[in-house]
Amino acid sequence: MKSLLNITAALLLLLPFGAQADYPPDSVYQLDVELQGHDGSEGNIDMNAGEPTIVTMFYGSCPHICPMLIASIQQVVAQLDEDEREKLSVLMVSLDAERDTPESLAKLADERNVDSERWTLATADANDVRKIAAALRIRFRKLADGNFNHTSEMILLDAQGREITRSDKLGRPAPEFVTAVKDALD
Amino acid sequence: MTLTINNTLKKAALVTVLVAGASPFAIHAALEAPMLPGGEFKTVVPFEEGKDYAIVERFRLDATPVTNGEFLEFVKKNPEWQRSHAPRLFAGEGYLGHWEDDTTLGNSVKANQPVTRVSWFAATEYCDAQGGRLPRWHEWEYAAAADEARTDARKDPQWRQRILAWYSIPSNRALPTVPYGEANAYGIHDLHGVMWEWVEDYNALLVSSDNREQGSADNLKFCGAGAVSMEQKENYAVLMRVAMLSSLEANSPTRDLGFRCAYDIKED
Secondary structure, eight states: OHHHHHHHHHHHHTSGGGOOTTSOTTOGGGOOOOEEETTSOEEOTTTTTTSOEEEEEEOTTOOSHHHHHHHHHHHHHHTSOHHHHTTOEEEEEESOTTTOOHHHHHHHHHHTTOOTTTEEEEEOOHHHHHHHHHHHTOOEEEOTTSOEEEEOOEEEEOTTSOEEEEEOOOSSOOHHHHHHHHHHHO | OHHHHHHHHHHHHHHHHHHHHHOHHHHHHHHHSOEEOOEEEEOSSOSSTTOOEEEEOOEEEOSSOOBHHHHHHHHHHOGGGSTTTSOTTTSOTTTTTTSSBTTBOOTTOOTTSBOOSOOHHHHHHHHHHTTOBOOOHHHHHHHHTOOSSOSOOTTOHHHHHHHHHHTTSOTTSOOOOSSOSOOOTTSOOOSSSSOEEOOTTGGGOOBOHHHHSTTOOOGGGEESSOSBOOOOTTOHHHHHHHHHHHTOOTTOOOTTEEOOOEEEOOOO
16 A cells, blocks of 8 residues: 555656646646636636536636627537536636636626536636646737737537547537537537 | 935845845846846737737846756756656647757757757746746847847847848757857847747737738637737847747747746835
8 A cells, every 4th residue: 555655656746737647648637727616616627527528718807709608608508418418517717817706707607697517617826827728729818908818719628638629619609519519428 | 315225225135145045046046037127118019909018017037048958957856847757738749859868968969058849838837946937928028129238229220130130040050059149238148049939928929810811810719809910010020939939839849949937026
């Protein structure tokens, strides 16, 4: 038992950012960051490991595109059957470390009829936000007035945190993306 | 009044010595990373429409790029960043590929050449271990506006021509050892003429799709005011850097792409 612990300790030493051991080399879940969910939960980027997840980045005070982003993911979900719906998680990470809080995101989730059973709207500190965006290949820029420019993409991760596909088509979802989500859930 | 300032300076100097005594990394920061005063700065990449300036806070910047020798010390202490251990997410194909192996530079790599073929993640982690961070684009641009005598030489066509000349040198030559060029007015070497450099907010530099492929702007990709529109087209050399950085992903190691670290200045 002791030697097993030693081996585990040795393995952990070999992981950047203290990430967890058992993910594939291209898995986003190797990141080690701290997220706070709108439901009061705390967790790492791998909080939904074990099930396919749609991940995206947004910010709470975003006037147009971000509500559209939420609605677009809801439209993807609407095209799933009930079994599929129960297996899909959604993680939306805020770019706005200064203004968004678990409370403000809880309010937003409520306003947008977000299914809090399956969805997490999360905040992280600015350094972690930068790392998450880098790992997800999302580009963003904070403007002087507190708003953000950012690429709005829905990224489908498999149960291990590897990217399956992504879509920047908002509004009516791209059929290929919906198909990929269904395939991942079956 | 003068006395107060002197006392403050003495106090600052004392703090520096104390911090330097505590950590070898702080010595590096204190002695080899000059302070830049910052201020309002005219940028080629305004982050907001209708503005052509950025505010840069006071900061320190490494006088020279991080070298192979320095990065070797880092990976020896942090084996997870050795090239056979770092996962693909953090360090893509070719990461430190010019070195002989995980912890050997080999005969063709000099310890005092700038380290290149490093990913953004690795560079970020290196600077973090030194108590610093990567410089932000506007900080880098601000530092790089200086020539040997002036803090902002960008209006001088001769100077612009000089930095542009570097881009015509074939990139298959070996990198020089650093410091290579003379220090600029801030005491910083080799921002131009040697290599490309990572910045912390490389992923803020989204060049709009209508800059890249005319006529197919996809504004929905950007929440808010759209992408960077590049100003001051005559500053071609700096714009090339922006275009290059905007094409990178955080795990891409690239030939001739290295980095240096910046340090926040803590107010008392």
